[in-house]
Amino acid sequence: MRFKSLGSGSSGNATLVQSTGSDACNVLIDCGFGLRQLLQRLEKSGVLPDQLDAIFITHEHGDHTGCVQALSNQYSIPVWMGAGTAAAMGYNNASGLLRTAADGDVIALNGLQLCPFTVPHDAREPLQLTCTDGAAKLGVLTDLGHATAHVLGQLQGCHALMLECNHDTDLLAASLYPPFLKQRVGGHYGHLANSQAADIAGALLHSSLKHVVAAHLSRQNNMPELVKSSLAQALSCNANDIIIASQDNGCPWLTA
Ligand SMILES: [Zn+2]
Ligand SMILES: [Zn+2]
Numbered sequence: 001m002r003f004k005s006l007g008s009g010s011s012g013n014a015t016l017v018q019s020t021g022s023d024a025c026n027v028l029i030d031c032g033f034g035l036r037q038l039l040q041r042l043e044k045s046g047v048l049p050d051q052l053d054a055i056f057i058t059h060e061h062g063d064h065t066g067c068v069q070a071l072s073n074q075y076s077i078p079v080w081m082g083a084g085t086a087a088a089m090g091y092n093n094a095s096g097l098l099r100t101a102a103d104g105d106v107i108a109l110n111g112l113q114l115c116p117f118t119v120p121h122d123a124r125e126p127l128q129l130t131c132t133d134g135a136a137k138l139g140v141l142t143d144l145g146h147a148t149a150h151v152l153g154q155l156q157g158c159h160a161l162m163l164e165c166n167h168d169t170d171l172l173a174a175s176l177y178p179p180f181l182k183q184r185v186g187g188h189y190g191h192l193a194n195s196q197a198a199d200i201a202g203a204l205l206h207s208s209l210k211h212v213v214a215a216h217l218s219r220q221n222n223m224p225e226l227v228k229s230s231l232a233q234a235l236s237c238n239a240n241d242i243i244i245a246s247q248d249n250g251c252p253w254l255t256a
Contacts (some may be wrong), residue, residue, distance in 0.1 A: 001112070001133040003160065005250030006041040007033065008142070008215040012063050012247070014038060015140065015162065016045055017112065019133040020255075025111035027131065028055045028077075029140055035067040035074075041250070049075045054109055056101065056116075057081035059123035059143060060089040072097050080107055080114070084125025101127060117154040119144040122189040130154060136256035138162070139204070142216045145189040147200050155204050160211040160256040162245065163201060165231065166191035167221035175221050191216065194227055198234035205235055211254050215245040 006014040012032035019025040026047055031038060042049055055077055058064050072079045073095050080101040081091070091098055101107060107114040113134075116127040121143045128151075131138045139158035141151065155161070172186055172193070184190050192200070201212055212235060214227045228239040235241075245251045 001131070001136045001138065002253050002255045003131075003138055003162070004045055004253045005162065005213065005215060005245035006038070006045060007247055007250045008162075008245035009217060009219065009247035010063050012037070012066060013142065013216065014041065014066075015250075016042075016047055017131045017138060018047070019111035021111055021133065023111040025053045025109050026051050027109065027112055027114065028052050029129070029131075030058055030064040030066075031055055031068040031071055032063040032066040035070045038067055038071065045253070049077070052077045053112075054107075054114075055079045056107075056114055056129060057085060058128055058140075059121060059126035060085045061123060061143070064143070065089055080116075082116075082125035082127050085123070085127070088124035103127065115154070117150060119151055120146055120148060120189050122184065122187075130158065136160070138256045141200070144192060145187055146192075146196065147203075152200070152203055155200075157206065157208075158204060159208055160213070160254060161201070161204060161209070162213045162215045163197050163231075164192045164216040165194050165197040165214040165222065165227040166216050167193055167218045168223070168226050169193045169195060171223075171226075172218075172221040177220070185218075185221070191218075194222065194230040197227075198230040201231050202234035209235075210256065211243060212241075213243045213245050213251055213254070217244065217246075219247065
């Protein structure tokens with residue numbers, strides 16, 4: 001199984017997960033770009049839109065939903081999301097391609113299994129997920145204000161992690177954001193600070209954890225060097241072993 005961020009940050013998020021066996025399966029997690037932009041990013045990654053077997057939408061914020069409706073309709077791709085997410089975004093299911101996902105489900109696709117779980121974030125029914133091809137396990141964890149025991153339980157044993165490192169607490173405090181926005185981002189239902197992400201990474205460290213990709217970095221309130229040093233410290237690894245998923249280019253294909 002391999003995966004690739006197509007871009008990550010508050011201007012748009014999308015991640016490809018691909019099983020590499022004989023029954024190759026491609027899943028797009030989140031779709032937070034305009035259609036033309038997303039198609040360009042897919043093309044660069046070597047996956048055609050009609051090769052997508054499924055789309056999974058984590059929550060209704062625009063940096064995750066983007067062109068999902070158009071992409072699904074145009075290429076007849078089934079879309080999974082929480083019922084609350086579909087309601088909150090007013091999803092039009094005239095195509096009949098909408099599928100409901102919920103915490104605890106196991107979504108069995110041809111070659112990949114998706115296991116969504118609830119996270120604390122200021123959306124109607126936010127779900128993050130793990131993906132497995134039966135051998136490797138990838139955990140995707142962005143857009144949450146804090147880690148819960150449930151979140152940490154779901155992510156045990158991951159071979160690869162995409163982990164939100166949204167902001168540095170000091171940079172957020174000193175930023176020009178209005179007070180309500182600082183409170184939202186740094187609050188219990190907002191986004192993870194580097195120090196919180198480092199605690200999560202440390203709690204999930206085990207000898208078979210191969211890749212940690214830092215995602216959803218704030219352009220204003222974070223710096224890649226700060227992310228790398230705080231995760232590297234928690235994981236007792238070299239700062240250069242930490243991969244950053246950027247807004248413009250995401251990250252290279254990585255094998256879980
Ligand atoms: Zn987001
Ligand atoms: Zn969000």
